[in-house]
Amino acid sequence: MKHIRKAMLGSLLTLVISAPLLAQAQVPAGYPANYADTIAAAKKEGKVVIYSTTDTASANPLIKDFQSLYPGISVEYNDMNSTELYNRFISERAAGGGSADVLWSSSMDLQIKLVNDGSALAYASPELPHVPNWAVWKNEAFGTTYEPIAIVYNKRLLSGDEIPQSHADMMRVFTQKAEKVKGKVTTYDIEKSGVGFMLITQDSKHNPAFWDFVKALGAAGPRFQSSSGTMMERISSGENVLGFNIFSSYALLRAKKDPSIGVVYPKDYTLVMSRVMFASKGAKNPNAAKLWVDYILSKRGQTIVANQAELGSIRADVEGDQTLAGLTKTLGATLKPIPVGPELLSFLDQTKRLEFLKHWQQAIKGSK
Amino acid sequence: MRASLPRVSVIGLTALAVFLPLGLIFYQSMLNAPFFMPNKTIGAGAFEFIFADSDFWDSFKNSLVIAGGMVLIAVPLGGILAFLMVRTDLPGRRWIEPLLLIPVFVSPMVLAFGYVVSAGPVGFYSVWAKQILGGVPWNVYSLTSIAIIAGLTHVPHVYLYSSSALKSLGSDVEEAARMTGSSPFQVARDVSLPMVTPSLLYSGVLVFFLGFEIFGLPLVLGDPEGHLVLATYLYKLTNKLGTPSYHLMAAVAVCIVAVTFPLVMLQRHLLKNAGKYVTVKGKAGRQRPLPLGQWRWVAAAIVALWLFLTIIVPLSGIALRAFVSQWGEGIKLSEVLTLDHFRTVFEQPTLVRGIVNTVLIGVVGGALAVACYTAVGLTTHRRNDGWARFVDYLVLVPRAVPGLLAGLAFLWVFLFFPPLAPLRGTIFSVWLAYTVVWLAYGMRLVSSSLLQVGPELEEAARSVGATRGQVNRHVTLPLIRFGLLASWLLVFMIFEREYSTGVYLLGPGTEVIGSLLVSLWSTGGADMVAALSLINVVLVAAGLTIALRFGVNLHD
Numbered sequence A: 001m002k003h004i005r006k007a008m009l010g011s012l013l014t015l016v017i018s019a020p021l022l023a024q025a026q027v028p029a030g031y032p033a034n035y036a037d038t039i040a041a042a043k044k045e046g047k048v049v050i051y052s053t054t055d056t057a058s059a060n061p062l063i064k065d066f067q068s069l070y071p072g073i074s075v076e077y078n079d080m081n082s083t084e085l086y087n088r089f090i091s092e093r094a095a096g097g098g099s100a101d102v103l104w105s106s107s108m109d110l111q112i113k114l115v116n117d118g119s120a121l122a123y124a125s126p127e128l129p130h131v132p133n134w135a136v137w138k139n140e141a142f143g144t145t146y147e148p149i150a151i152v153y154n155k156r157l158l159s160g161d162e163i164p165q166s167h168a169d170m171m172r173v174f175t176q177k178a179e180k181v182k183g184k185v186t187t188y189d190i191e192k193s194g195v196g197f198m199l200i201t202q203d204s205k206h207n208p209a210f211w212d213f214v215k216a217l218g219a220a221g222p223r224f225q226s227s228s229g230t231m232m233e234r235i236s237s238g239e240n241v242l243g244f245n246i247f248s249s250y251a252l253l254r255a256k257k258d259p260s261i262g263v264v265y266p267k268d269y270t271l272v273m274s275r276v277m278f279a280s281k282g283a284k285n286p287n288a289a290k291l292w293v294d295y296i297l298s299k300r301g302q303t304i305v306a307n308q309a310e311l312g313s314i315r316a317d318v319e320g321d322q323t324l325a326g327l328t329k330t331l332g333a334t335l336k337p338i339p340v341g342p343e344l345l346s347f348l349d350q351t352k353r354l355e356f357l358k359h360w361q362q363a364i365k366g367s368k
Numbered sequence B: 001m002r003a004s005l006p007r008v009s010v011i012g013l014t015a016l017a018v019f020l021p022l023g024l025i026f027y028q029s030m031l032n033a034p035f036f037m038p039n040k041t042i043g044a045g046a047f048e049f050i051f052a053d054s055d056f057w058d059s060f061k062n063s064l065v066i067a068g069g070m071v072l073i074a075v076p077l078g079g080i081l082a083f084l085m086v087r088t089d090l091p092g093r094r095w096i097e098p099l100l101l102i103p104v105f106v107s108p109m110v111l112a113f114g115y116v117v118s119a120g121p122v123g124f125y126s127v128w129a130k131q132i133l134g135g136v137p138w139n140v141y142s143l144t145s146i147a148i149i150a151g152l153t154h155v156p157h158v159y160l161y162s163s164s165a166l167k168s169l170g171s172d173v174e175e176a177a178r179m180t181g182s183s184p185f186q187v188a189r190d191v192s193l194p195m196v197t198p199s200l201l202y203s204g205v206l207v208f209f210l211g212f213e214i215f216g217l218p219l220v221l222g223d224p225e226g227h228l229v230l231a232t233y234l235y236k237l238t239n240k241l242g243t244p245s246y247h248l249m250a251a252v253a254v255c256i257v258a259v260t261f262p263l264v265m266l267q268r269h270l271l272k273n274a275g276k277y278v279t280v281k282g283k284a285g286r287q288r289p290l291p292l293g294q295w296r297w298v299a300a301a302i303v304a305l306w307l308f309l310t311i312i313v314p315l316s317g318i319a320l321r322a323f324v325s326q327w328g329e330g331i332k333l334s335e336v337l338t339l340d341h342f343r344t345v346f347e348q349p350t351l352v353r354g355i356v357n358t359v360l361i362g363v364v365g366g367a368l369a370v371a372c373y374t375a376v377g378l379t380t381h382r383r384n385d386g387w388a389r390f391v392d393y394l395v396l397v398p399r400a401v402p403g404l405l406a407g408l409a410f411l412w413v414f415l416f417f418p419p420l421a422p423l424r425g426t427i428f429s430v431w432l433a434y435t436v437v438w439l440a441y442g443m444r445l446v447s448s449s450l451l452q453v454g455p456e457l458e459e460a461a462r463s464v465g466a467t468r469g470q471v472n473r474h475v476t477l478p479l480i481r482f483g484l485l486a487s488w489l490l491v492f493m494i495f496e497r498e499y500s501t502g503v504y505l506l507g508p509g510t511e512v513i514g515s516l517l518v519s520l521w522s523t524g525g526a527d528m529v530a531a532l533s534l535i536n537v538v539l540v541a542a543g544l545t546i547a548l549r550f551g552v553n554l555h556d
Helices: A003-022 A037-043 A056-069 A082-095 A110-116 A166-176 A193-207 A210-219 A230-235 A248-257 A288-296 A299-307 A324-334 A341-346 A351-366 B004-030 B045-052 B054-087 B093-100 B108-119 B124-133 B143-153 B155-167 B171-178 B183-197 B196-212 B218-221 B230-240 B246-277 B293-322 B340-347 B349-382 B388-396 B403-416 B418-423 B427-437 B439-451 B454-462 B467-477 B479-496 B515-522 B527-550
Strands: A047-052 A074-079 A101-105 A140-142 A147-154 A187-190 A224-227 A242-247 A263-264 A268-274 A276-279 A335-337
Touching: A003 A082, A003 B045, A037 A047, A047 A288, A047 B527, A056 A074, A074 A276, A074 A299, A082 A101, A082 A110, A082 A166, A082 A193, A082 B045, A082 B403, A101 A263, A101 A288, A101 B230, A101 B246, A110 A147, A110 A276, A110 A341, A110 B124, A140 B196, A140 B403, A147 A248, A166 A210, A166 A242, A166 B427, A187 A193, A187 A230, A187 A341, A187 B171, A193 A210, A193 A242, A193 A288, A193 A341, A193 A351, A210 A351, A210 B045, A210 B246, A224 A230, A230 A242, A242 A248, A242 B004, A242 B093, A248 A263, A268 A324, A299 A351, A299 B246, A324 A335, A341 A351, B004 B246, B004 B340, B004 B427, B004 B515, B045 B246, B054 B093, B054 B155, B054 B183, B054 B230, B054 B293, B093 B293, B108 B124, B108 B218, B108 B293, B108 B527, B124 B293, B143 B155, B143 B218, B155 B183, B155 B196, B171 B183, B183 B196, B183 B293, B183 B340, B196 B230, B196 B246, B218 B230, B218 B418, B218 B454, B230 B246, B230 B403, B246 B403, B293 B388, B293 B427, B340 B527, B349 B427, B349 B439, B349 B467, B349 B479, B349 B515, B349 B527, B418 B427, B418 B515, B439 B479, B454 B467, B467 B479, B479 B515, B515 B527
Parallel strands: A047 A074, A047 A101, A187 A224, A187 A242, A268 A335
Antiparallel strands: A101 A276, A140 A276, A147 A242, A147 A263, A147 A268
């Protein structure tokens, strides 16, 4: 009895407290009226736990703005690498303890695998009409950013026609400018980096001369790294001079501070990746999770994604150089977004993955 | 003798802490999926996979080459260094001594990163070399370089053991040899070093063993040319199949343990027998430094060269990288100086927490670990029953497991062992893993203090009716308090340096500099890596300075 009374008192108190707060956090324009219930329930939950690969420094403006929009909901933001994120989530789920309410990762394929395995909460966000179709899967997984994949080079050491302008052009540089680039081309070690593997398999779909490209790369004596950061460090120092399949979001950020870094969007096709977000089905704070997802997809959230987090907005109505809208103007049809969907699963199949890796290694060694 | 309750519970807890994670690794290696997934089945698939993978054999071969190379470099150099430092009138011995120990206490991640920045293709020293010689005559990314660097950084291990053995010998035999006209080199080769053969042999096995588990150096230096060793192969398996392949990783770990465990046992055997060989002793205690004569400067040059290559090159690289925004060919360093990296480090709550945690785990965690080691040490102190022998072997077991995997196993323990589950997100998890991984090392420190207590003192207390507990509390522990303080400092430094064990335990709340370095390195935050490395070196240096001020005997 005592418990019940206490609980009732508790909810009464919440009602009293949240009433004035509700007035502050109004239902965003265009949202269904019952969204107020979600907000109220989220406030009761009081927090949202996020596992993310986007580093805290970039995400901070989003967290702050979210908290000012929904005071009373705190954000527990944990950044980690994509493998760690995946491992943590599946093992925590298996152990039955608490885990994340929202997962946000640049490893699109692992995110889709989690969703495919039934980890995601089905949720038709009111923001969906503003998100391109390719970035939404089953109302469960949502692409949240727009990040072209670029060629990065050292401006001190490469100039003029030594700077490749497309994937085909890279082959030319590998062979014709060998004296400049031999042993100094870098890209992901696709066995160590899941993202690197995903990008190269996308290349294999879009580049008609893909395996010739790999052979030419092999002949150029590539230096494989496990992250874009180590690649750029070495490109900047001149140890390597040219790298490809690097997130332009990171490269442009570094180029701002580092005059040695040059960025090229390949003219034949530019892959675009998008950080995939979903709310967990077993979330302890499902309503707060929904608010977070809606906020990130909203115009307000995306404006910060583009202008403060520097990740590129996926919404057509957010202006800027590094947004879907801005980039479509400059690059047009060469942009090839990687669709958020089950196609990404094909290379997570062990046999297929190992086959690809073997083919890749042979092609790299083949012409040595 | 009947085993008392406290004794049995200490032994029981230690056994649990050692065998639970190890058992999980063995169990996991025999499954075909993560052990917590419903779809797992038992089978030898994991072993079949790795044995069919050419990368496994390549990395196995590389591990053998590196470990062998390390022995070939570290043992002779360490022996000569010990001879020069202990036996001769080498100039500057006093200030060289603490420098010798730096590589033991600096994380190999830090050293490796330092080598990239200073001696990599466009490193600071390489660029100078290029200006003077017209080319860079070395390549730090080759397998040979990795073996040489690993060998050079493990010289102190050999030095520690052979110098303490040499110190216990009189110098009259050497003087005799010198007087009959042998050069100092001949004395070292024909007289001094043969006398400490058991120590050299022991440290040779130790270096080989350490070489087999080496992780940080090949992780950083092996990447560009794709040289794998077993530990980095294991790390690579995290991603190779796209989703975590714990069973494969566990299978590799079992293979590593199959090689390292016999080596640990061999070390134990050698250490036990070491005393038996020392028969030709000079008159005890009388030692006079051997005059090196004209060889003085040759010897000094050897030592200086080693110091330069092993300490100055990597650490100056790190220090420089921490204060510049970019580096490489064609960059004027004076134009790119900056404090930004440190500012960024201190702006990021994760990294600040990492630094605080690292200090905590060294200071508080180190003290707690020494307390645990002492408790375990007391269970075997002055006893020779079955329990004591069991503990003797027990403490050696974790030594054979690579830190990386031990950390992963502890993650599982904290996830699926309900009593510990609430502590998973806390620094306690990292502390427990560190304490178990360094059990053998800590036990050696503590038991060497315990052995210094004269048995008659404890017997006196016993004879007036004190219980074992009272003897421990009122006699033994107070007598070894300085020894324990020294152990605390050494454990502090080891915990500051540790990096691989925390990798899989890394999460919000459990950040330590060591694992942050691995994580930041693999996500590419080179600026942060440099700044954090320098902070780490400063912490270790602080520990070392305090240790030296208090006159802690670093020769265990």
